[in-house]
Amino acid sequence: MSLRFAWIGVWLAACGTPEVSPVEPAVSAPSEKAHASAEVVPGSHEDWCGEHSVPESQCTQCNGSLIAAFKATGDWCEEHGVPESQCRTCNPDLKIERPPKATP
Numbered sequence: 001m002s003l004r005f006a007w008i009g010v011w012l013a014a015c016g017t018p019e020v021s022p023v024e025p026a027v028s029a030p031s032e033k034a035h036a037s038a039e040v041v042p043g044s045h046e047d048w049c050g051e052h053s054v055p056e057s058q059c060t061q062c063n064g065s066l067i068a069a070f071k072a073t074g075d076w077c078e079e080h081g082v083p084e085s086q087c088r089t090c091n092p093d094l095k096i097e098r099p100p101k102a103t104p
């Protein structure tokens with residue numbers, strides 16, 4: 001076995017620099033964040049939960065403390081555990097539009 005590895009070494013040396021496959025850079029930063037940070041202005045383009053397709057400031061699935069407020073106004077779907085106004089299961093025609101980006 002060792003003879004075979006030695007032969008490969010000779011072959012590489014004979015060919016000069018062996019072709020090195022470039023290392024793929026790890027893609028760590030997605031272009032669009034799924035969740036807004038806490039500092040965004042509610043109702044702005046940045047205030048958006050990409051995971052649940054609702055404004056982040058109204059996303060009860062990300063922020064459970066919002067649930068009580070929705071329940072208090074009767075805007076709650078017990079069956080699906082989301083505000084009725086966000087329940088796409090009960091309201092298939094429901095469209096929650098992401099606010100457009102503010103133009104400077």
Ligand SMILES: [Zn+2]
Nearest residue numbers: 049052059062
């Ligand atoms: Zn969410």
Ligand SMILES: [Zn+2]
Nearest residue numbers: 077080087090
């Ligand atoms: Zn529902």
